[in-house]
Amino acid sequence: GFRHLRIVNDYAVPFHTARSAVDASAVLAAAVESPSVAEAIADCTLILGTTAVGERDLDHPLHELPSAGSIIRAELARPKSRVALLFGSEKTGLSNEELSHCNALMTIPMHRSEGARHASMNLGQAAAVCLFELVRSAANPSPATPAHPYAGDLERLTALLVQALEVSGYSKRHPANCEPSQIRRLIRRMSI
Secondary structure, rough: OOOOOOOOOOOHHHHHHOOOOOOOHHHHHHEEEOOOOHHHOOOOOEEEEEEEOOOOOOOOOOEEEEHHHHHHHHHHOOOOOOEEEEEEEEOOOOEEEEEHOOEEEEEEEOOOOOOOOOOOHHHHHHHHHHHHHHHHHOOOOOOOOOOOOOOHHHHHHHHHHHHHHHHOHHHOOOOOHHHHHHHHHHHHHHHO
């Protein structure tokens, strides 16, 4: 039931040579490649990034998959809504820049063993588990939550604020507070 795949990929060869995906050949064939995360999610109203958590500072609300599923289903119940789930590389996950495009983060609850760095799954497993959760509990009604603006609108607002900070001279006086990824997170926190 999930038909839209968007790829932001630095390694085009493996993607272009992929010829099979059980019962998903049409999805692969119709996949859209975007040059950036911002362009890939521009028409989305809710963006959730996946994370294994680990030793990273979290600048976003973090939801375990079951509660994230409820948030996603509530958003999809709205007219003209579109949700994006961002998955990073198996090796490094999503970068801080990529995470700055997210409204919130979600993680798959996993058993943690003593001495282990942190529990995680490979990309295919994580995507399958996340999508399965959405299908599995689709029959459960979700509580109403506020509507989210389109990511493209938030990106334009981010660019406008960055420009205003530069024109006003604020970014020269306080450069540590003016990174576009920080401004993007600020804008997204305001829209939650």
